[in-house]
Amino acid sequence: MFGNKRYSLGKLIRESRDYHTGWQQAWPDPTPKKHYDVVIIGGGGHGLGTAYYLAKEHGITNVAVIEKGWLGGGNTGRNTTIIRSNYLQPESIALYDHSVKLFETLSEELNYNIMFSSRSVLHLAHTMHDLHEVGRRGHSIWANGVDSELLSPAQVKAKVPTINLNTRFPIMGGLLQRRAGNARHDAVAWGYARAAAELGVDIIQQCAVTGFTVTNNKISAIETTKGNISAGRVGAVVAGHAGVVAGMAGLRLPLESFPLQAFVSEPLKPILDCVVMSGTVHVYASQSDKGELVIGAGSDHYVSYAQRGSFNLVEEIVHPMVELFPFVSRLRMLRQWAGIVDVTIDRSPILSKTPVDNFYVNCGWGTGGFKATPGSANVFAASLAGDDMHPFAKPFSLERFATGAYVDEGAASGVAH
Ligand SMILES: Cc1cc2nc3c(=O)[nH]c(=O)nc-3n(C[C@H](O)[C@H](O)[C@H](O)COP(=O)(O)OP(=O)(O)OC[C@H]3O[C@@H](n4cnc5c(N)ncnc54)[C@H](O)[C@@H]3O)c2cc1C
Numbered sequence: 001m002f003g004n005k006r007y008s009l010g011k012l013i014r015e016s017r018d019y020h021t022g023w024q025q026a027w028p029d030p031t032p033k034k035h036y037d038v039v040i041i042g043g044g045g046h047g048l049g050t051a052y053y054l055a056k057e058h059g060i061t062n063v064a065v066i067e068k069g070w071l072g073g074g075n076t077g078r079n080t081t082i083i084r085s086n087y088l089q090p091e092s093i094a095l096y097d098h099s100v101k102l103f104e105t106l107s108e109e110l111n112y113n114i115m116f117s118s119r120s121v122l123h124l125a126h127t128m129h130d131l132h133e134v135g136r137r138g139h140s141i142w143a144n145g146v147d148s149e150l151l152s153p154a155q156v157k158a159k160v161p162t163i164n165l166n167t168r169f170p171i172m173g174g175l176l177q178r179r180a181g182n183a184r185h186d187a188v189a190w191g192y193a194r195a196a197a198e199l200g201v202d203i204i205q206q207c208a209v210t211g212f213t214v215t216n217n218k219i220s221a222i223e224t225t226k227g228n229i230s231a232g233r234v235g236a237v238v239a240g241h242a243g244v245v246a247g248m249a250g251l252r253l254p255l256e257s258f259p260l261q262a263f264v265s266e267p268l269k270p271i272l273d274c275v276v277m278s279g280t281v282h283v284y285a286s287q288s289d290k291g292e293l294v295i296g297a298g299s300d301h302y303v304s305y306a307q308r309g310s311f312n313l314v315e316e317i318v319h320p321m322v323e324l325f326p327f328v329s330r331l332r333m334l335r336q337w338a339g340i341v342d343v344t345i346d347r348s349p350i351l352s353k354t355p356v357d358n359f360y361v362n363c364g365w366g367t368g369g370f371k372a373t374p375g376s377a378n379v380f381a382a383s384l385a386g387d388d389m390h391p392f393a394k395p396f397s398l399e400r401f402a403t404g405a406y407v408d409e410g411a412a413s414g415v416a417h
Pocket of ligand 1: 043337340
């Protein structure tokens with residue numbers, strides 16, 4: 001039996017004394033079994049978290065997570081880690097705030113330091129329209145019992161002394177959520193993987209799902225590069241590749257996949273202690289624990305599966321960043337990368353059963369699903385376990401695209417991260 005010793009300060013001291021010879025592999029590398037009660041496709045934070053909650057909260061441990069590459073190698077390890085719950089619609093606030101609350105205690109729950117930092121997130125308003133939008137959203141958030149504050153330009157300057165208020169579109173105020181912030185993205189995937197493996201979940205890396213055999217409207221075999229596997233229930237949690245995997249079951253999801261890119265600068269001394277976002281000039285930034293500025297903006301203008309991001313976006317991101325923070329013109333950028341984000345028409349996710357009886361999808365998080373990782377995983381696990389969508393998930397079903405009951409988050413997710 002694979003067993004992990006608890007991580008603790010005492011363990012660290014003992015290992016330092018013993019030249020770090022006693023650490024165990026964080027999770028094993030099993031050969032896939034022929035059958036599982038539940039198979040989760042996709043080893044990002046949402047998929048690994050789903051497996052963890054299935055085992056922890058529902059006692060379903062005969063579970064496999066199948067990942068075509070390495071854990072967190074998709075959007076989980078490529079995102080800019082902004083966590084917040086200040087969305088417009090009550091359905092979204094319930095789901096995203098469930099997630100923020102789980103983030104607050106996740107390090108203790110998983111015995112893994114995910115470095116959650118509630119350093120606050122500030123959305124800037126540059127026009128009267130922006131002020132109305134953040135005002136309306138702020139009131140909606142309060143009405144749903146979640147913290148939110150409207151700031152004047154002077155309060156914005158006091159909160160972020162390095163900001164330039166007199167940009168092309170002068171800053172007229174802001175919307176602040178103090179409980180919002182960041183966490184270490186890889187650690188979220190690794191923490192869930194380690195805790196799920198400890199409870200008996202098989203984590204199978206370097207194993208791509210290549211097709212499904214559908215018999216009597218059920219997935220009877222999952223075809224993978226390591227052989228066929230059968231499962232009672234199958235959950236696809238593959239973000240930008242949701243359309244491709246659902247297509248293997250004969251389904252067409254209402255999604256488009258776009259590249260979304262980000263940069264980090266060379267490290268600086270601490271100068272920015274909150275996340276700053278602007279949907280109007282369209283950029284956002286935070287400072288990592290290493291001191292780098294983490295910078296991002298909108299997705300590419302064209303659908304694509306190329307994980308690069310196009311050149312014109314580089315200028316579109318750097319230009320407003322230099323306007324807001326003029327000192328950035330003297331900074332060197334260290335790295336640039338992109339992920340593939342899966343975007344719906346109402347900018348809300350899809351958590352749903354599908355027309356194929358035992359096939360469920362968790363996708364459509366677009367540019368903003370890292371913040372939802374624990375909440376999404378928690379309600380998706382409950383939905384898979386009970387064969388009925390969790391109340392927080394129900395408004396996000398596929399049916400809304402037929403009935404028109406959209407959960408419109410176009411404005412709250414203007415710079416969605
Ligand atoms: C540049 C960038 C910045 C972002 N910034 C933020 C942010 O600040 N805040 C925020 O909340 N969100 C942000 N996001 C969005 C966020 O990253 C995603 O919504 C979230 O990480 C999705 O997690 P996931 O577990 O669903 O998907 P992923 O982490 O992408 O995991 C899906 C996994 O499925 C695997 N897979 C795909 N196809 C197959 C197959 N056929 N067989 C087996 N495995 C397969 C992939 O390899 C991948 O590892 C950002 C995204 C990007 C790209």
